[in-house]
Amino acid sequence: MSRAVKPGVTFLAHxxxxxxxxxxxFQACSLQAQMAANVYLSMPDEGGTLQIWDQQLSAEAFDEMRGDSYGIDPTLLGAATLEVCPEAGDLILFNSRKMHAVTPGSEGMRLSLSCFVGYRGPATPLSFWS
Known part of the structure; x- marks a missing residue:
């Protein structure tokens, strides 16, 4: 999947x-692990930081907090465990089951290519989807 994000856009925690x-x-439920893979093609001058929290919210707790939105205000989770400001050309893999968000960027577009990578065990090939 390709994403072009204009300056000022925030990705809520999700x-x-x-x-x-x-x-x-079966394809979904047989996964032992799921990662997000993001390749960054261009980044804004400032911002566009990937924030990741170590905690996992239950599906029920997350749904209650988000209401009708796809995500929640990142401030509800406290300080992020990790913040990474990618540069053009970077590949970042992370556990997509953990809460994550993206801060708004300033001048310039944030362009990226993304997919998910699924792991089902050592005897099974990785799977990819977006």
Whole structure:
């Protein structure tokens, strides 16, 4: 998936869990781990920082906090465990089941290519989707 994010846009705190989105899918429920893979093509002059929290919220707690939105205000989670400000050309892999958000950028577009990588064990090839 490609993303072009204009200056000033924030990605709210959220998690990406394939099994939550497709609870009746063997492909989704057989995952032992799920990662996000982001390649950054260009970054704003300032901001666009990837924030990751170590805690995992239950699906129920997250849904209650977010209401009708896709995510929640990152300040509700406290300080992020990790903050990474990618540069053009960087590849970042992280556990997408952990809460994550992106701070707003200033001047310049944030362009990236993204997909998910699924792990089902040492005898099974990795799977990719977006």
């Amino acid at each position: 998690h990406d869990i394939f099994a939550k989105d497709a609870p009746n899918s």
